[in-house]
Amino acid sequence: MLSVNNIEVVYSDVILVLRGISLAVEKGQIVSLLGANGAGKTTTLKSISGLLLREDGAVTRGGIEFDGQRLDKLAAEEITRLGIVQVLEGRRLFQHLTTEENLLTGALIHPNNRAEIRRTLEQVYTYFPALPQLRNRTAGYLSGGEQQMVAIGRALMSRPRLMLLDEPSLGLAPLLVQSIFEMVRQYNEETGVSILLVEQNANVALQVADYAYVMENGRIVLDGSAEQLAQNADIKEFYLGLTSVGERKSYRDVKHYKRRKRWLG
Amino acid sequence: MNWQLLPQFAITGLLNGGPIALIALGIVLIFKSSEIFNFAHGQMLLIGAMTTWWFSADEGLGLPLWTAVLLALAVSILLGLLIERLTLRPMTGQPLLSIILMTLALGQFLQGLTILTFGTTQRNFPVIFSITDPYRITLPFTYNDNPIIVILKQNLVWSFVVAMVCVIVLALFFQYTRTGLSMRATAEDHETAQSVGIRINRVFGISWAIAGIIAAIGGVLIATASGLDLSLSIVVLAAFPAVLLGGLESIPGAVLGGLIIGLAQGLVGLPNNNFFMGPEVAQAIRNSTEIVPYVILLIVLVIRPDGLFGQKRIERI
Numbered sequence: 001m002l003s004v005n006n007i008e009v010v011y012s013d014v015i016l017v018l019r020g021i022s023l024a025v026e027k028g029q030i031v032s033l034l035g036a037n038g039a040g041k042t043t044t045l046k047s048i049s050g051l052l053l054r055e056d057g058a059v060t061r062g063g064i065e066f067d068g069q070r071l072d073k074l075a076a077e078e079i080t081r082l083g084i085v086q087v088l089e090g091r092r093l094f095q096h097l098t099t100e101e102n103l104l105t106g107a108l109i110h111p112n113n114r115a116e117i118r119r120t121l122e123q124v125y126t127y128f129p130a131l132p133q134l135r136n137r138t139a140g141y142l143s144g145g146e147q148q149m150v151a152i153g154r155a156l157m158s159r160p161r162l163m164l165l166d167e168p169s170l171g172l173a174p175l176l177v178q179s180i181f182e183m184v185r186q187y188n189e190e191t192g193v194s195i196l197l198v199e200q201n202a203n204v205a206l207q208v209a210d211y212a213y214v215m216e217n218g219r220i221v222l223d224g225s226a227e228q229l230a231q232n233a234d235i236k237e238f239y240l241g242l243t244s245v246g247e248r249k250s251y252r253d254v255k256h257y258k259r260r261k262r263w264l265g
Numbered sequence: 266m267n268w269q270l271l272p273q274f275a276i277t278g279l280l281n282g283g284p285i286a287l288i289a290l291g292i293v294l295i296f297k298s299s300e301i302f303n304f305a306h307g308q309m310l311l312i313g314a315m316t317t318w319w320f321s322a323d324e325g326l327g328l329p330l331w332t333a334v335l336l337a338l339a340v341s342i343l344l345g346l347l348i349e350r351l352t353l354r355p356m357t358g359q360p361l362l363s364i365i366l367m368t369l370a371l372g373q374f375l376q377g378l379t380i381l382t383f384g385t386t387q388r389n390f391p392v393i394f395s396i397t398d399p400y401r402i403t404l405p406f407t408y409n410d411n412p413i414i415v416i417l418k419q420n421l422v423w424s425f426v427v428a429m430v431c432v433i434v435l436a437l438f439f440q441y442t443r444t445g446l447s448m449r450a451t452a453e454d455h456e457t458a459q460s461v462g463i464r465i466n467r468v469f470g471i472s473w474a475i476a477g478i479i480a481a482i483g484g485v486l487i488a489t490a491s492g493l494d495l496s497l498s499i500v501v502l503a504a505f506p507a508v509l510l511g512g513l514e515s516i517p518g519a520v521l522g523g524l525i526i527g528l529a530q531g532l533v534g535l536p537n538n539n540f541f542m543g544p545e546v547a548q549a550i551r552n553s554t555e556i557v558p559y560v561i562l563l564i565v566l567v568i569r570p571d572g573l574f575g576q577k578r579i580e581r582i
Contacts, residue, residue, distance in 0.1 A: 054456055056358075080462030088460055094453040097446075105450045109462035112443055158462060 001027045001194055002048070002084075002162055007062035007072075009040075009047050011055065017043050019218045020062070025162065025194050030185070032197040032205040032226070034239060035215035041198040042089060044215070045164045048196070049086040050076035066162070081109050083161035089198075090170060091151040095140030099131060102139050102150050106157025117157075124153040127183050145176040152180070156187070162194045169201045177201065181208050202239035206230045214239075267536050269408050273415050278531015279524055280417065283425035284486040286523025288500065289507035290432060291479035293519040296508075297452040298472040300361060301353070304368045306480060307501035308375035309344065313481025314390070314488040314497055315383050316340045321391050330391050338481050345477030349470050376498060387494040394420040394489065424486040431482055432520055435475070439516070444471060452514070502555070503530070506562035512572030521573060526558045533557045 002025040009018040018040050025031045035041050046052040047059050048071065064071040071079055080086075085106075093102050103124060107117045125132050128149040134142060139150060148168055155163055165184065169177040185208045188195055199205035206212060206226045214222040214235070222229070229235050288310065295303040319325035320333035328336070352371055356364050400422060404413040439445040451458040451468040458465050487500050507526045511518025533554050565573065 049460065051456060051460060054459070076459040077462050077464045080460065085462070086460050088457060092454060092457045092460075094450045094457065096453060097449060101446060101449075105446060105458075105461050105463070108443060108447050108450075154461060 001025055001067060002196070003065050004044070004048065005062050005065070007047060007064060008060050009043055009052065009057055010060045011057045013058075017057070017218050018047070021215075021218070021220055022062075023213050023220065023223075025196050027194055028188070028192040029211060030188050030195045030197060030209045032199055032209035032212040033215060034199060034202050034205060034212055036200070039215040040218040041215055042166055043218075045086060045166055045196070045198055047072070048079075049084060049164055050074055050079040051086065051088075080158065083159075084164065085155045085158050085160040085162075086164040087151050087155045087166060087168065089166040091144070091147040093139040093142075093147055093150055093154075095138070097139055098136050099139055099142065099146075099150055100135040103131075103153050103157050106154035109158055120157055120159060124156050127156065127187060128153055145172055145180075148172060148176075148180060152184070160193060162196065165195060165197045167198055167200065169199060169204060177204055181205075184208060202235065206235075206240075269411060269413065270535060271532075272404055272413055274531045274535045275528060276415050276417065276531075277421065278528045278534075280421045280425040280527070281490075281531060282524035282527020283428035284483055284490075284523075285500075285503050285507055285527050286520040287428040287431055287479060287486070288483040288504040289511065289519040289523045290435065290516060291476045291483065292501075292504060292508045293511065293514060293516060294435075294472055294479070295476050297514045298448055299353070299469055301368060302365050302513075303476070304365065305348070305372035305375055306476070306504070307498035308372045308379070309341065309477060309480035310484035310487065310500060311379055311495065311498040312344060312375060312484070313337055313341045313477075314484035314493050315379055315388075317481070317485050318388050318390055318488070318493055319383065322388070330393065333391075334485060337485070338478055341477035341481035342474045343477075345473035345475070345480075346470055349473040353469065353473075354466065372498070376495065380495065385495060387492060390488040390493040392489070393485075394418075394423045396420065418490075420489050424490060427482065427486060431479065432516070435479075436516055448472060503558055506558040509562055510565055510572055512574040515572075515574035518572060518574030525561065529557050529561055530554045 004021055004023045006020045006022050007018055008016065008020060010016055021040070021044055023031070023033070023044075033041050033044060043052070043057070046055070046057070048064055050071065052058065053076070059072040066079075066082060066084060069082070071082075071084075074082075094105065097105070100121075103121060104117070107120060110117070130146065131149060131153060134146060134150075139147065142150065152165070152168065168180055168184070172180070181204050184195060184197070187193065188208075197205055197209060206229060209226040212223065212226050212229050213220050214229070222232070222234070224232070230240070288306065291309075292303055292306050295301055295306075314337075317333050317337040320328050320336045321330050326333075348371065352367060353364065356367060396418065399419060400417045402415045402417065404415060407413060439449060447458070447463045448468050448471065450461070451463055451465050455465055458468075484497060487497060491497075503526055504523065507522035508519055510522035510525060511520070534551055536551070
């Protein structure tokens with residue numbers, strides 16, 4: 001469905017951020033992209049959604065295809081109209097609009113069919129039962145969790161075929177994170193919409209994902225099915241915060257950057 | 266203080282504020298959608314009024330007045346779209362200050378263009394509202410047993426009505442239409458608007474087209490009141506403080522700002538010969554109608570830097 005083939009991304013003509021990223025999302029899959037700050041996860045999403053162009057970035061090598069169509073030269077709004085919607089990091093709502101107006105902006109790409117839009121809206125409200133009570137509240141004053149729900153709800157309003165989720169867990173309480181990911185999985189199962197999920201919280205991300213990629217320094221260093229990765233020793237230690245219980249830790253293990261470097265080779 | 270004349274001057278001033286509010290609204294509209302302060306708005310007024318004159322006058326095409334107004338509106342829409350397409354879109358991504366200075370240059374360019382095409386002579390603007398019989402309203406109270414009668418030119422009253430109708434129509438448009446929603450969304454955050462699939466260049470185009478319409482209507486209203494020559498473009502100098510008073514991006518703010526400015530200008534004109542500092546000072550104050558908006562602006566901005574209705578930056582703590 002979506003395939004990213006060996007892309008290189010350069011900001012301002014000089015700063016090389018992605019050095020050959022390849023990944024694929026199949027129909028109905030949840031694919032997760034893990035990595036630390038500055039690894040290039042958000043840049044990868046933005047090069048898919050076309051928002052890269054706003055920031056003076058460009059895909060200089062490789063290509064991105066969505067159902068056989070090249071994306072890398074299209075404007076962001078046209079890519080959204082093809083069915084790829086990005087939920088930006090930090091739940092960027094239209095702050096001075098109400099909750100419902102925010103949701104309705106998601107449906108602006110579809111023809112004005114009131115009954116159809118109403119139906120989609122009710123569907124979004126079933127995924128987020130907390131939102132109907134907030135429909136007339138100014139979005140900027142909602143709590144972080146509520147804002148994240150509105151941001152995802154707004155994306156659902158466009159009835160996407162692929163949803164790009166950028167760090168939905170950012171700054172939210174663990175319980176909320178659980179429920180948002182629960183909803184994401186439920187939505188994926190019920191509608192078959194593919195999801196590309198960028199996360200730092202590897203624990204929850206690997207629980208919902210089918211497949212995962214790990215990024216470091218603008219490269220993909222590891223990939224595999226979510227179960228495989230959850231068992232991987234490096235992932236366990238660096239991303240899930242687990243060490244083998246009862247073993248004595250040696251200095252050698254603490255100097256973990258050596259092990260990290262091995263991936264880059 | 267001449268209390269007998271106070272209601273007359275207050276009401277005239279307030280009604281004069283109507284077109285000022287409409288002009289202010291045109292500037293607010295552009296600022297809201299693209300954060301550009303449009304210094305060329307005055308020249309857009311001028312061109313709206315000039316083309317109306319040209320379409321209707323005998324020296325021009327000699328069309329019926331309403332056809333002329335409609336054609337002028339069409340020209341203004343086109344002008345707005347052209348400004349957006351030819352000057353602003355190529356400057357996307359440049360520093361805001363450069364774009365704002367560019368509108369200043371654009372204003373001068375349009376002024377020059379008007380001089381070249383229409384000349385510098387004062388024109389007789391077609392009479393839209395009867396000048397001969399003004400409305401006389403007797404207020405339901407008296408002063409020193411004299412009834413207070415307010416005399417209002419028809420043109421003044423109807424200009425106000427037209428301006429307010431435009432304001433209300435625009436407000437409803439923003440609140441209840443899909444295009445209005447996409448314009449409000451774009452005004453908040455361009456990147457997010459793009460990410461939900463709003464074609465922001467189209468939204469900018471629509472904003473400029475609407476600004477063109479408002480400018481043409483405002484220009485026609487001003488021209489019916491004070492005649493038509495090149496100085497029409499300077500009328501915006503009264504609208505700039507109205508915009509800032511209202512807080513730059515608020516529609517009710519621009520309207521209220523316009524009315525306040527109009528009222529203040531009206532009150533300053535009140536005959537006041539026994540002012541306590543002597544007749545010269547009183548005369549000086551009467552002559553200060555062009556300064557008084559800026560004096561008010563200064564005072565308000567010192568007290569409320571965001572203007573009266575400035576959008577509060579929502580910050581959650």
